[in-house]
Amino acid sequence: MDALVLVCPTLLRFFAGFIAMYFLGYSVFFRNWELKHRKEASSCLMSLAHGSPAVIMAVRALLHSQTLGAFADPDSALENTVLEFSMAYFLADLLHYMVFFPDETLFILHHLATLYVFVTCRYMIHHGAHGLLLLLILAEVTSACQNVWSIAGSRKADVPAAARLHEFLAAPFYALYSVVRGILGPVCLFKMGVFYLNGGAHGLIPAWAWISWMVVIGSAILVSILWVSNLWAEWIRERSHRAQKKVG
Numbered sequence: 001m002d003a004l005v006l007v008c009p010t011l012l013r014f015f016a017g018f019i020a021m022y023f024l025g026y027s028v029f030f031r032n033w034e035l036k037h038r039k040e041a042s043s044c045l046m047s048l049a050h051g052s053p054a055v056i057m058a059v060r061a062l063l064h065s066q067t068l069g070a071f072a073d074p075d076s077a078l079e080n081t082v083l084e085f086s087m088a089y090f091l092a093d094l095l096h097y098m099v100f101f102p103d104e105t106l107f108i109l110h111h112l113a114t115l116y117v118f119v120t121c122r123y124m125i126h127h128g129a130h131g132l133l134l135l136l137i138l139a140e141v142t143s144a145c146q147n148v149w150s151i152a153g154s155r156k157a158d159v160p161a162a163a164r165l166h167e168f169l170a171a172p173f174y175a176l177y178s179v180v181r182g183i184l185g186p187v188c189l190f191k192m193g194v195f196y197l198n199g200g201a202h203g204l205i206p207a208w209a210w211i212s213w214m215v216v217i218g219s220a221i222l223v224s225i226l227w228v229s230n231l232w233a234e235w236i237r238e239r240s241h242r243a244q245k246k247v248g
Helices: 009-029 035-063 077-100 105-125 129-140 143-154 160-197 207-247
Strands: none
Touching: 009 035, 009 077, 035 077, 035 129, 035 143, 077 105, 077 129, 105 129, 105 207, 129 160, 143 160, 160 207
């Protein structure tokens, strides 16, 4: 592994920025909130600072790629910066969960798995960032909506405006998330799998690396589909319950 992994100034600067964003939310924006919601909202603020910027950075990196569409190309400097930006976020949010919510096993495992993929690509393999950034775009394009929905949801019991915003965003967020994670993500992963299985990465990306990436990413997509399916089921139950109350 690259010896600079633990001392990379770019990664450390990004990490410090996300930690500062967390404490800005915790100490300023959400200081009067209940402690549990204060921590959760500060995590969402970090996610907001990561999601949309990561999409923009990844799109820019892919547009500047010399061979658009090659899943085994050498990682460019711009692609490495995006990977480091995202690694810094996941490290900061992982720290949040391990300190404040150590029982949130699913989130902790998700962050560790994501870091495994990004770290091995950035510091060991040095190839394959193109496909990972495509998937990163799909994963983070819903981030802004999801985090506003989550923050509003944490205050919906106390603030009527938050309840209205949470309800207003629910269906559009679920729909966009379903399309991105349930259709576009699997399509992109399938194309990557076909590329790797046909030997497109032979001599560039070791089999252990791309196989493990496919397993991790596929598992993450499956969990996302199950999660949004549960949200849809709950949303439908709520609408049915309200309709029954009106009839009654």
